[in-house]
Amino acid sequence: MSLGQQKAPKAGESRPTQPLAAGNGEAGRPEGQRLSPLALLSVADSRVMDAQAERLSSALPEELMQHAGSAGAHEIMRHYAPCRVLVACGPGNNGGDGYVLARILRAQGWRVEITPALPPQTPLARAMAARWKGAVVPFSPQAAAEAELVVDAVFGAGLSRPVSPEVAAFFAAADRIVALDLPTGVNGDTGQLMGEVARCERTVAFVRRRPGHFLLPGAEKCGFTRAAEIGMPARITTGFPVRCWRNEPGLWRLPRQHPLDNKYTRGVVNVCGGTVMPGAALLATEGARRSGCGMARIASDPAHAGVFRNGPPGIIVDTAPLAELLTQPHRKYWVCGPGLLPQEAGTLFPVLLEAHCCVVADAGTLDWAREDPQKLRGAAVLTPHDGEFARVFGPVGPDRIESARKAASLVGSVVVLKGYTTVIAAPDGRVALNVHATPALATAGSGDVLSGTVGTCLAAGLPPWEAACAAVWLHGEAGRRAAWSEGGWPIAEDIVAQLGNARGTAEKGTDDPG
Ligand SMILES: NC(=O)C1=CN([C@@H]2O[C@H](COP(=O)(O)OP(=O)(O)OC[C@H]3O[C@@H](n4cnc5c(N)ncnc54)[C@H](OP(=O)(O)O)[C@@H]3O)[C@@H](O)[C@H]2O)[C@@H](O)CC1
Ligand SMILES: Nc1ncnc2c1ncn2[C@@H]1O[C@H](COP(=O)(O)OP(=O)(O)O)[C@@H](O)[C@H]1O
Numbered sequence: 001m002s003l004g005q006q007k008a009p010k011a012g013e014s015r016p017t018q019p020l021a022a023g024n025g026e027a028g029r030p031e032g033q034r035l036s037p038l039a040l041l042s043v044a045d046s047r048v049m050d051a052q053a054e055r056l057s058s059a060l061p062e063e064l065m066q067h068a069g070s071a072g073a074h075e076i077m078r079h080y081a082p083c084r085v086l087v088a089c090g091p092g093n094n095g096g097d098g099y100v101l102a103r104i105l106r107a108q109g110w111r112v113e114i115t116p117a118l119p120p121q122t123p124l125a126r127a128m129a130a131r132w133k134g135a136v137v138p139f140s141p142q143a144a145a146e147a148e149l150v151v152d153a154v155f156g157a158g159l160s161r162p163v164s165p166e167v168a169a170f171f172a173a174a175d176r177i178v179a180l181d182l183p184t185g186v187n188g189d190t191g192q193l194m195g196e197v198a199r200c201e202r203t204v205a206f207v208r209r210r211p212g213h214f215l216l217p218g219a220e221k222c223g224f225t226r227a228a229e230i231g232m233p234a235r236i237t238t239g240f241p242v243r244c245w246r247n248e249p250g251l252w253r254l255p256r257q258h259p260l261d262n263k264y265t266r267g268v269v270n271v272c273g274g275t276v277m278p279g280a281a282l283l284a285t286e287g288a289r290r291s292g293c294g295m296a297r298i299a300s301d302p303a304h305a306g307v308f309r310n311g312p313p314g315i316i317v318d319t320a321p322l323a324e325l326l327t328q329p330h331r332k333y334w335v336c337g338p339g340l341l342p343q344e345a346g347t348l349f350p351v352l353l354e355a356h357c358c359v360v361a362d363a364g365t366l367d368w369a370r371e372d373p374q375k376l377r378g379a380a381v382l383t384p385h386d387g388e389f390a391r392v393f394g395p396v397g398p399d400r401i402e403s404a405r406k407a408a409s410l411v412g413s414v415v416v417l418k419g420y421t422t423v424i425a426a427p428d429g430r431v432a433l434n435v436h437a438t439p440a441l442a443t444a445g446s447g448d449v450l451s452g453t454v455g456t457c458l459a460a461g462l463p464p465w466e467a468a469c470a471a472v473w474l475h476g477e478a479g480r481r482a483a484w485s486e487g488g489w490p491i492a493e494d495i496v497a498q499l500g501n502a503r504g505t506a507e508k509g510t511d512d513p514g
């Protein structure tokens, strides 16, 4: 087909993004979609899978345990030289995995001992314990201290209450720890610590990783995490209704450049400019431009437009009243909040919603909605940090995912709860966790850059949750690149400068397959 025969994409809608593994509406997901490598499994998800496995074949649970223990043993053989290994086993199937791992390592000639934190209780753990023919030593901190490597197979998904001081003291005495499924004491769904938890060097997860591997403070205890395939049948994993994913390219896809592109097909982002903090609106606008929109404009009060006109030459400044601007073409996508006083946001934001604009609400708009979240209903995406979230919705709870999910469902908007682990929650319950970032992003104006980037991804035609996920990833990638080029200490302008490179990198896909 010649270029002339190709249809140019429509403004704001762009070319259709390809249907994606998870992002394209898991709720309405076609039957038969394979389990995304980006999926994160909750404890309840694993229980459902295990129950389905048991129904499928009575031999399957044991096979899965064999594979899980074997995956743990191979992880150790891959990363450690043969050494004295002490495998600490709990009463449940996490302990069962530990007995299998011990047997496999021992068969490979490693010096392995078992120490039972509690006697095996599940039928499978009992069966695996009965097959252990090697040394068993008492569960004590001294034994842990004497081992060269400790394997944590005490509690995993079944952790139901805080770990005892004895268990905590055992792991505290260990020098190097590899955990199966989760470090003992880390809640797999929330990353919260249930008692004192030691830091592991590695954690091997099964089937897929868990939200708790990515959420603080648990994330810091896991060390390097990897998911091992353990032979969970495709009949179970295919179409499995996951609600949580890691945020990486593949969960979403931004449009690539196209010969028939023009600045309007790439999308136009409009930013509300305020009177007292113009820099914030300028950063949002630059964030929008550098992340690839075709045009970014600032709407300003005529008396304060000078500072925007003296800004970067590629920014267009509009001074007509907002209601008049909204009658013009290319006024669908708005960023409303950076640099706005709450009262300014209160006069602009409702007008944008009235005109059915697609709005990113940040900063001043969130302040305007203090203790009254329903004022935000109609926004496409909200981008609060923890403080802003608390002002609108109440404090972020220990379950960060649940907090963001509830807020999203309450308002009917995508909520981007920013931080070390940014949680991107959709009103329908989908959640992505983003750790593709750096603490170097904690610099004033960085959030303004993000809101402009969300504007670009919306204007590129992505639905709000996918747009928010894409923007958070681009922002994190740009932050990493900026940190690298600025000795670890970038400022917001440096993050802006790396957004183009970030978008190019996103096109190549993720280097983290799981
Ligand atoms: N599909 C998969 O992913 C697969 C997963 N597999 C593996 O299964 C593991 C899950 O097994 P699991 O359900 O038996 O739970 P697990 O963590 O071993 O312990 C539960 C026991 O501990 C007890 N208990 C809890 N907290 C306690 C505390 N603080 N202090 C004292 N006791 C405490 C609890 O007691 P209860 O709460 O019942 O009173 C119960 O007796 C998973 O992590 C993975 O390793 C693989 O085998 C294959 C496929
Ligand atoms: N410790 C951290 N690790 C990773 N990212 C962080 C960290 N602290 C802040 N960030 C990111 O930096 C940005 C800061 O946003 P915000 O607090 O709104 O900044 P501002 O209001 O100054 O623009 C967010 O995208 C947030 O996710």
Ligand SMILES: [K+]
Binding pocket: 094, 152, 153, 154, 155, 156, 179, 180, 181, 182, 183, 184
């Ligand atoms: K464990």
